[in-house]
Amino acid sequence: MSTHESYRQLTPAEIDKLTHSGCTATDWSKVMVKDGFDPSRCRRVAFSGEVRLGILEHMFECTGGIHLPASISRVKLHNCTVGDNVYIDNVANYIANYDIRSMAFIENVNRIVSTLDKTYGVGTNVSVLNETGGREVPIYEQLSAQLAYLIAMFRHDPRLVSALSDMIRERAALQLGKRGVIGCGARITNTGEILNVMVGDYSRIDGASRLSDGTVASSESDPVYVGTNVMASNFILSSGARVEDGVVLLNSFVGQACHLSHLFSAHDSLFFANCTCENGEAAAIFAGPYTVTMHKSSLLIAGMFSFLNAGSGSNQSNHMYKLGPIHQGVVERGSKTTSDSYILWPARIGAFSLVMGRHVNHPDTSLLPFSYLIENYGRSYLVPGVNIKSVGTIRDARKWPLRDKRRDDVLLDHINFNLLSPYTASRMFHALDLLDSIEQTGGLTADRYSYRSMTIEAKALRQGRIYYNMALDKFMGNSVIHRLEGIDFRSAGCINEALKPTAVYGTGNWIDIAGMIAPASEINRLCDDVVNRRVTDLEEINARIARLASEYYDMEWTWVAGMMKKWYGKTCDELTPEDIAAITHRWQNSVVRLDNMLYEDARKEFSLVSRIGFGADGSDEMATADFEQVRGDFESDSFVRMVKEHIEAKSALARDLLERLSPVMTHS
Secondary structure, three states, X not given: OOOHHHEEEOOHHHHHHHHHOOOEEOOXXXXXXXXXXXXXXXXXXXXXXXXXXXXXXXXXXXXXXXXXXXXXXXEEEEOOEEOOOOEEEEEOOOEEXXXXXXXXXXXXXXXXXXXXXXXXXXXXXXEOOOXXXXXXEEOOOOOOHHHHHHHHHOOOOHHHHHHHHHHHHHHHHHHOOOOEEEOOOOEEEEEEEEEEEEEOOOOEEEOOOEEEEEEEOOOOOOOOEEOOOOEEEEEEEOOOOEEOOOOEEEEEEEOOOOEEEOOOEXXXXXXXXXXXXXXXXXXXXXXXXXXXXXXXXXXXXXXXEOOOXXXXXXXXXXXXXXXXXXXXXXXXXXXXXXXXXXXXXXEEEOOOOEEEOEEOOOOEOOOOOOOEEEEEXXXXXXXXXXXXXXXXXXXXXXXXXXXXXXXXXXXXXXXXXXXXXXXXXXXXXXXXXXXXXXXXXXXXXXXXXXXXXXXXXXXXXXXXXXXXXXXXXXXXXXXXHHHOOOOOOOOHHHXXXXXXXXXXXXXXXXXXXXXXXXXXXXXXXXXXXXXXXXXXXXXXHHHHHHHHHHOHHHHHHHHHHHHHHXXXXXXXXXXXXXXXXXXXXXXXXXXXXHHHHHHHHHHHHHOOHHHOOOOOOOOHHHHHHHHHHHHOOHHHOHHHHHHHHHHHHHHHHHHHHHHHHHHHHHOO
């Protein structure tokens, strides 16, 4: 924005031209302009307070090939600075206390006002998870999923929560008294009221009904779009967000590249990177990255989610009509809820699980990831580990990175897409011990077992043990093989040297912090540094979190190395070339078995049952031809080809390692 010194007062001739064009001013001496200002480009403008005007010489090209010259017409401007080459036309009421930056375009708007006593949404307390309060997260423009998680979920450390919240409130206080801003290249058209909203660079607001007390944190590299009939109060929209088609937001944060549309409504909710929400409703949810709900009948309430796919009619309850809506639930990463599923909070669903039916006994499957939770005649049945072989699980894990729509130069949320990680692997280690304990307690000859108000069939328990073993063989072996990739072995000692951890940290428990996977010890270390004021600002906290995310694979290997004795019976220092060869064969066997299971699971989508509804006349021949034209044949399906290629690639990787091991095995 230009400085005060670059403006001058109007000349008498310029005032005369403005007056003849229907312009008025309460005091012409307070209307300042730049050299080169063209008064002929202002018509029917009422000036009051201190107003500064830039040069108007640009030509805007609009949809349909219409060209409009930069100009100001049919508007009241009060205490405003208008940058160079701005277009303003037909503001029914007025624009007050705003800095309108260069190349902004404003047309057919009711009014745009800053009252100078608001914080533009910064510092708004969002009451996630517990609607009655207790987990409030104050929001600001650079809020990440990880920082929000620490504020919402680390309530066991009130000093941490207080320190982080105070940092954000200090930011909010700086907003008080600031004039509103309409950023460079922003476009606001056919919109109702904009009250106390910071409109970022290159934003596009088209047809919104009312926006109040918020920030549209747009950027040139990833603009924000706000569309028809949107109403939002006490909000922040991050870069790349699209909010349109009648969305209603109250006390909410919308993260980078989120898409909210088709009459979706939300209050007291946080949505982080790449969430897609349509038609339904959200109340007090913490929607981590890739939370997806797209159906009119779906309600997400008082829950924490990430990488979720919510089926139509998915619902939860947080109110038992006793002490109010105080209950909450956690659906860990990568889970799905089927059509008409229901969970009575409190409950916790383990990672990469599927929930089908109605569950009212507060299930906790967190120690049994990759499971099915199915209702049958009012009872909750748990099928451990079965989702490991589901084609849907693998397809999701592969599609998420491809669907990252963030284009900003700065990515706020740190996302780990790995299906298998120390987080899920440690859960599977616990799951194996748990299944053994359940079986021993219930008896080896039992037909079914009880676990936390759920039923596990004996066959499902034993099969689950097989799935977990295969997945752990795959994860542990994969880590070993990649650690040794490309090394030219000259002695057995080369192996032990290559397997030495390069990161000090990584052992112990790992946690999923709203999409980012990290050792609990390092998160706790960061929290201690905040509490003890060794870290004192939000930028440094975000930098520490980013560094942890970037060091994931080094720390992952530290964890794997620490588990070698438990899984393979030897530490890294004790492994021989023959041991590595055995680990490689074991890994390859698990990978191929799992891929073959995926292959057969995918085949179900091409069965005769799947062809019901194909073929106009119902004949088998026409149904087959119709099906193949629409869906293709099994062998040419892209996912099926991917599975085959994966088997070949992993087999080649195993052969390569075994060939490189051969010389040291011969001489060992």
